[in-house]
Amino acid sequence: MKKREVQASVKDELLVRRRRSQMIRGAVALFKQKGFHRTTTREIAKASGFSIGTLYEYIRTKEDVLYLVCDSIYDQVSSKLMKDLNGKGGTLESLKQGIADYFRIIDEMQDEVLVMYQEAKSLSRDALPYVFRKENEMAAMFGKLLSRCTENGELELSEKEIDLIAHDIIVLGQMWGFRRWALKKRFTLEEYIHHQTELLLSGISKGKPSGQLNGQATLRGAPNS
Amino acid sequence: MKKREVQASVKDELLVRRRRSQMIRGAVALFKQKGFHRTTTREIAKASGFSIGTLYEYIRTKEDVLYLVCDSIYDQVSSKLMKDLNGKGGTLESLKQGIADYFRIIDEMQDEVLVMYQEAKSLSRDALPYVFRKENEMAAMFGKLLSRCTENGELELSEKEIDLIAHDIIVLGQMWGFRRWALKKRFTLEEYIHHQTELLLSGISKGKPSGQLNGQATLRGAPNS
Amino acid sequence: MKKREVQASVKDELLVRRRRSQMIRGAVALFKQKGFHRTTTREIAKASGFSIGTLYEYIRTKEDVLYLVCDSIYDQVSSKLMKDLNGKGGTLESLKQGIADYFRIIDEMQDEVLVMYQEAKSLSRDALPYVFRKENEMAAMFGKLLSRCTENGELELSEKEIDLIAHDIIVLGQMWGFRRWALKKRFTLEEYIHHQTELLLSGISKGKPSGQLNGQATLRGAPNS
Amino acid sequence: MKKREVQASVKDELLVRRRRSQMIRGAVALFKQKGFHRTTTREIAKASGFSIGTLYEYIRTKEDVLYLVCDSIYDQVSSKLMKDLNGKGGTLESLKQGIADYFRIIDEMQDEVLVMYQEAKSLSRDALPYVFRKENEMAAMFGKLLSRCTENGELELSEKEIDLIAHDIIVLGQMWGFRRWALKKRFTLEEYIHHQTELLLSGISKGKPSGQLNGQATLRGAPNS
DNA sequence: GATGAATGAGTGTTCATTCAT
DNA sequence: GATGAATGAACACTCATTCAT
Numbered sequence: 001m002k003k004r005e006v007q008a009s010v011k012d013e014l015l016v017r018r019r020r021s022q023m024i025r026g027a028v029a030l031f032k033q034k035g036f037h038r039t040t041t042r043e044i045a046k047a048s049g050f051s052i053g054t055l056y057e058y059i060r061t062k063e064d065v066l067y068l069v070c071d072s073i074y075d076q077v078s079s080k081l082m083k084d085l086n087g088k089g090g091t092l093e094s095l096k097q098g099i100a101d102y103f104r105i106i107d108e109m110q111d112e113v114l115v116m117y118q119e120a121k122s123l124s125r126d127a128l129p130y131v132f133r134k135e136n137e138m139a140a141m142f143g144k145l146l147s148r149c150t151e152n153g154e155l156e157l158s159e160k161e162i163d164l165i166a167h168d169i170i171v172l173g174q175m176w177g178f179r180r181w182a183l184k185k186r187f188t189l190e191e192y193i194h195h196q197t198e199l200l201l202s203g204i205s206k207g208k209p210s211g212q213l214n215g216q217a218t219l220r221g222a223p224n225s
Numbered sequence: 226m227k228k229r230e231v232q233a234s235v236k237d238e239l240l241v242r243r244r245r246s247q248m249i250r251g252a253v254a255l256f257k258q259k260g261f262h263r264t265t266t267r268e269i270a271k272a273s274g275f276s277i278g279t280l281y282e283y284i285r286t287k288e289d290v291l292y293l294v295c296d297s298i299y300d301q302v303s304s305k306l307m308k309d310l311n312g313k314g315g316t317l318e319s320l321k322q323g324i325a326d327y328f329r330i331i332d333e334m335q336d337e338v339l340v341m342y343q344e345a346k347s348l349s350r351d352a353l354p355y356v357f358r359k360e361n362e363m364a365a366m367f368g369k370l371l372s373r374c375t376e377n378g379e380l381e382l383s384e385k386e387i388d389l390i391a392h393d394i395i396v397l398g399q400m401w402g403f404r405r406w407a408l409k410k411r412f413t414l415e416e417y418i419h420h421q422t423e424l425l426l427s428g429i430s431k432g433k434p435s436g437q438l439n440g441q442a443t444l445r446g447a448p449n450s
Numbered sequence: 451m452k453k454r455e456v457q458a459s460v461k462d463e464l465l466v467r468r469r470r471s472q473m474i475r476g477a478v479a480l481f482k483q484k485g486f487h488r489t490t491t492r493e494i495a496k497a498s499g500f501s502i503g504t505l506y507e508y509i510r511t512k513e514d515v516l517y518l519v520c521d522s523i524y525d526q527v528s529s530k531l532m533k534d535l536n537g538k539g540g541t542l543e544s545l546k547q548g549i550a551d552y553f554r555i556i557d558e559m560q561d562e563v564l565v566m567y568q569e570a571k572s573l574s575r576d577a578l579p580y581v582f583r584k585e586n587e588m589a590a591m592f593g594k595l596l597s598r599c600t601e602n603g604e605l606e607l608s609e610k611e612i613d614l615i616a617h618d619i620i621v622l623g624q625m626w627g628f629r630r631w632a633l634k635k636r637f638t639l640e641e642y643i644h645h646q647t648e649l650l651l652s653g654i655s656k657g658k659p660s661g662q663l664n665g666q667a668t669l670r671g672a673p674n675s
Numbered sequence: 676m677k678k679r680e681v682q683a684s685v686k687d688e689l690l691v692r693r694r695r696s697q698m699i700r701g702a703v704a705l706f707k708q709k710g711f712h713r714t715t716t717r718e719i720a721k722a723s724g725f726s727i728g729t730l731y732e733y734i735r736t737k738e739d740v741l742y743l744v745c746d747s748i749y750d751q752v753s754s755k756l757m758k759d760l761n762g763k764g765g766t767l768e769s770l771k772q773g774i775a776d777y778f779r780i781i782d783e784m785q786d787e788v789l790v791m792y793q794e795a796k797s798l799s800r801d802a803l804p805y806v807f808r809k810e811n812e813m814a815a816m817f818g819k820l821l822s823r824c825t826e827n828g829e830l831e832l833s834e835k836e837i838d839l840i841a842h843d844i845i846v847l848g849q850m851w852g853f854r855r856w857a858l859k860k861r862f863t864l865e866e867y868i869h870h871q872t873e874l875l876l877s878g879i880s881k882g883k884p885s886g887q888l889n890g891q892a893t894l895r896g897a898p899n900s
Numbered sequence: 901g902a903t904g905a906a907t908g909a910g911t912g913t914t915c916a917t918t919c920a921t
Numbered sequence: 922g923a924t925g926a927a928t929g930a931a932c933a934c935t936c937a938t939t940c941a942t
Binding site: 503511 | 931935
Binding site: 009010011012015050051052053054057 | 925926927928929930
């Protein structure tokens, strides 16, 4: 997938990568705290450890910083996810693990995800498509897992259903990030993973209570016999 | 629930209400289009049909407008919802209808919900708790429905599970608003409602395929018998 | 002639006129001293007697100030000139007086003319045509005077010659402004007028030494007999 | 005439000359297009074929570039002119040729002259006197020509008149450069030369219609007999 | 109660200049 | 002698807010 290139005045590619990584680290911290719009470019420069002039050697506009931040977070999340999901067979068990992996990644990158999630909409018209593509791509990863399960006869889902569930997984993962003010009071991460997985899988598995799949207590008190 | 009061210089309560309603209508249109931060107070005044000076007779700061907007949207959504849910008995069927009602409200108020959803985080520290409370309140409405079903023996859910599912419903509803770029290509509103309800209910109902509840084709090809 | 309108946020036309006149006065003083590019908008605001914010209520960009300045100077020069030239008959004597009037106007508005002359080129592509038109218009005034003299048989000039001489008059007038560092050491204004008029008229008049026209000493020591 | 020296860090005089000549070529092209103030030092460096660091090895400030450019143009114009004028006898005919030579030089170096003409005023206080001296020097060349004609009895002009006419020649030459937007529509260079020379010479020649001097048609239809 | 002119702190961005490599 | 990354003062312009009318 071709990215929207962010132009830098500095030629040294290595340096550009290094400086931008500083910049992203600094910017995420600030955006987290005060949001993109309330953060000034000067603050970003300072948090990145260089001057305002230097900042602008590596970007063209403030929005470039946001794009770089979002891009970097997506890349991190999806590369982690890809590593975890890669080669995952078409079993319900591996689907379950895939979901758990994803939720754990979200938890790890909580701040980043929150930032990306809340600020991405401030990207300009021409950067948004890239974000949508990235989101679709991530949903597609789960789509593939679900497809394989269907092919293996572990699930019986139409294309449409696969699509929807894939998006549901993505959103319920993000939900752990953006509703933590409500969820953290009630659930640990593992509880959250457990219950949501249960809900998703028992909702789609072929008549078998998913709880039996891994021997954990089912969501329902008593499995139907 | 006590609201954060927004101070007005004007005394005439009726006038205040009327002006603020104009203001909210204008502001929603603008926020929808360009977001809170990119909208100026002048634009809000103009879109509201009065001068900048008059605008400031009815608010104290620009943020007040955002608060008023969010507050109004919440009120509309939750009053509609309350009307629909009120007296809903403790049956799965009525739960299902409740979910469908909620999703349809979200669809109707798509723009408003999107605005509120994306801009609420720009509210200041002291307005946020109110938003959280409102969100909790709305989740609680579904919580109550779920409780009743459990009391009636239609569902078997723990407190925690009720909480989680209630939040899931809220979020999956919002998802129809904030992911419409992906969902509208694939689903009509009714399809979306159908599939999500199916997923949620078959995930929690006591061994009965939810599809049978209303005679529609089930999500799964063949119900377990 | 339609002008390029400079947009103001303020509605009150009278106020706009008053403020802009303050602004022009302030800006001319500054441009004279340091040129357009070295003058900051804040300096312009200060010199105009209002804040930077107020300045921008009456213009859109810094370049607007320059345009307003140039426009105003042109208007002053050409309206003065028009008043002086109006009804000037087709005699050499009146042509001579017209030239003298013009040179005196330039002298009066020395600073303004210098500013306009040196900074007009900084106007943007779409403002320049207006400046050219104004310059042509002014040249055309003298063109008309020369035409009348030709019609009356006082001069015998082709269209082309009229055009050139008209432009020469304009430029030799401006020259008094932009070369004053050289000319003021050697000439008073009246001397300058006298000599340049002599040169121009004896260069074109029909064989009669222009000096005899008004009884002044001729440029040449001895009239041709 | 002693020049304002522009300091270079580099010692090798030959290299300094070579680099500066590159620099001037690049800068003229840029100044022509966007003016001095809108041209950045980076652009100058790039157009000159070396880095910004190297640029500053050969100048001290950006203004030095402008000075170098103006200086170079003056030198070119005046050396060409000096070559053409050198040894020009004291006849009206040679004066005429001198004027034509000058106008043709201006035409050849149109862009450079325009640049110098429009940007010289941006030179700092201490560089301006040099420019004035150069202009005076050039006027003086024509002054000398006019003096010789007077000495030879071909013209009868006072010191003052000589001075004025010399400056007029310089300015009417520049006029061909800076008013080309108006003149090029109406005149070819040779027409312009012809008419302006005619005007200048018939304005000062001793009662003899200048047209007879070289057998060309006179400006006036009929010479006085 | 309504208006809109006035304000100025604050913002994103540029660019001449320096200096370590 | 050449390079180009780093710097930060300076700039044009915006906009929430106030207040005299």
